[in-house]
Amino acid sequence: MLNKLTEQENEKGCQPLGAAIFLPAIFVFILGILLSQSAFHVSRSYEDERIRADFAQYAQTQSLRVQGLIEQSTMLSTSFAGLFEARTQPSREEYRQFANTVLEKHPEITAVHWAPRIPDTQRTHYEARLTSLGLAPLGIFDVSEEADTVVRAPSRQEYFPIFYAEPLEPNRKAVGLDPLARPFNTITIRDAAKNGTKDTTQPFPIVQDPDGPLAVAMYHPIYNNEKPINTQTERWNALKGYIILMLRPEILLLKLQDALSTRDIGMKLFDVSTEKPIQIYPRLGAGTVAADTTSPNADDTSPPSVKASFPLHVPGRTWILELHASPEFLSANRSQHPWLLLAALIALTLMIVVLMAKSSRHAKTLSALNAKLVERQKVLDELAYFDALTGLPNRLLLNDRLKIALSTEHRLDSFSAICVLDLDEFKEINDCYGHHVGDLVLKTVAKRLQSFLRESDTAARVGGDEFVLLLPGFSNGERLRELFLRIINGIAEPISLPNGIDSVQVSTSIGVALSDNNDRNIKAILQNADSAMYQAKRAGKGQYCVYGTDRASIAEVAD
Known part of the structure; x- marks a missing residue:
């Protein structure tokens, strides 16, 4: 009996001891699991945050690269437009040589077309010229929206057929096409001409490759410099045709x-x-x-x-x-x-x-x-804000500084002069001496411009031989008039060529638009200055002209 009682007491004593060991073990195990899970989730959160940050940074970098490629591609239309600044259009061979040089590093540019404005009375003549070159067997033709059906264009008042297409071989099918007949193109094309700006169509299949990547067409209007282009109606009436830059975004992205x-x-x-x-x-x-x-x-x-x-x-x-x-x-x-x-x-x-x-x-x-x-x-x-050749600010930085200058005028009780400068007969220098001399001229002009300006002024190169000056903080115009005369005379100084013997000389035409505290539309001011520049060219070149006047003194206009 005693032994049995002892065994029962031993069993009762073992129960608390086992529980004392098991419960802390369970507690430690559960606590360890909870701490491990908590630490795991914290670490995983850091990991996910790192992945998101890495992806966001990488994605932003790629988007900036794509935007840069787009801007490089779209600037080509400005280069081609320079061929048509003279009153006569370049020959087909000149156009081809220029295109071969410019398009060599731009596979995303499927083609660059020249589409002149042709009245119905000249249709037969133009079609005969194309036929003599073995192009456009249908003559001027229209294409369906899906680019899979072409038909000879019906008679209408005027046409804008593709006359030059480079590179020619892969784009033969496009020669003779009238893009204005495509419904989704019509508004874009006409708006570009009437507003005097580049404009781009929605994506569409092209007749050269209907099943290939979609393309967009950027229309750059070319005007007759002998006609006024101050209003939408005048610009439409002065329209000579379009430079059409065909961009395939898919090819650009494949880079x-x-x-x-x-x-x-x-x-x-x-x-x-x-x-x-x-x-x-x-x-x-x-x-x-x-x-x-x-x-x-x-x-x-x-x-x-x-x-x-x-x-x-x-x-x-x-x-x-x-x-x-x-x-x-x-x-x-x-x-x-x-x-x-x-x-x-x-x-x-x-x-x-x-x-x-x-x-x-x-x-x-x-x-x-x-x-x-x-x-x-x-x-x-x-x-990205400076011109690679001259080191001057480019159009992006110019626009930023224009916004700042125009926004502060009302506080300073001052006005700004926005000037568009174009070098006269610059194309002849390139043609006679080559582009390396043309580049030397542009860099020399840039240095001379900077020497005339104050620290608060801005000289920018916006394309080709075109410069823009931002001259803020003026309260009267007499100093401006003196400045323009110094600029015109300074740029006209001879420029020595690298051979040390020859020199070249250029003049400049300056168009001036004065800011108004009640109207700070940058786009409108630049267009006004551009119009005044063309007026100065027509007045004889090597001159300046204030927008809204024939040849008024800056002092008279500003005061």
Whole structure:
């Protein structure tokens, strides 16, 4: 009996001892699991944040590269327009040689066309010229919206057929096409001519390759310099034709495809200028445009945290570039640290501190690298604001300074003079001496302009041989008149050539527009100055002219 009682007491004594060991073990196990899970989620959160930051920075960099490529491509139309500044248009051979030089590094430019304005009375003559060259067997023709059907154009009051097409061989089918007959082109084309600006169409298939990548057409109007172009009606009446730059955005984007594919990043491009966005790249279906459209960000196959959209600007339209990361991108960029941390915390609590410190250092390193990338991008942005040849501000920086100057005038009770300068007979220098001498002339003119200006003034090169001066903070015009005379005389000084023997001489025509506190429309002021410049050219060149006058004194106008 005693032995049995002892055994019962022993059993009762063992129960609290077992519970004392088991319960703390359970508590430690649960606490360890909870701490491990908590640390795991914190580390995973840092990891996801790093991935999002890395993707956002990379995507922004790519969008800036695409915008830069677009701007480089669209500036080509200005170069071609320079061929038509003279009263007579260049020959087909001159046009071909210029195109071969300019388009060599721009595969995204499918073609650059010259489409003259032809009245119905001259149709037969132009068609005969094309036939003699083995081009346009139908004569002037129209094409369907899908670019798969061509028909001879019916008789109408006037035509804008493609007369020059370079490079010619891949674009033979386009010669003779009247783009104005396409319904979705009509408004864009006419607006470009009437407003005196570049304008771009919606994406569409082209007759040369209907099933290939979609293209957009940028229309650059060319005017008869002998006619006034101050109003929309005058500009339309003075219209000689169009430089048509055919850009295929898909080919432009493929320049980035290798870099993107190595990081498993997908890319889409949309035109969102209309109520219903149009997907440009990748093309959804051959022979379709409006029917196969998709809104940006509608594809939810990727989490929103790894998708980014950026606006791209082309003349007259807005595009959206969408970049999204694939699951492979997430896997490739997600490290094993959170899992290692989880396993280490279950084994030993001390590893929490070690691995968290490592994760923290890793996050700081990535942050520092991202900061360096941002600084590098800032340097690239600075370079984008200056002309590579002359070192002067370009159109982007000029517009920024115009906004600042015009916004402060009402506080300073002053006005600004915005001047457009164009070198007279500059094309002849290029033709006679070559482009290297032309570049020397442009750089010399830029230095001379800077020597005449104050620190608060801005001299910018906006294309070709065209410069713009921003002269803010004037309260009277007499100093301006003296300045313009010094500029005209200074630029007219001979420029020595590298051989040390010959020299060349250019003059400049200056168009001046004075700001008005009640009207700070930058675009309108620049157009007014441009109009005054052409008026100065017609007055004999080597002169200046104030917008709204025949040849008035600056002092009289400003005071």
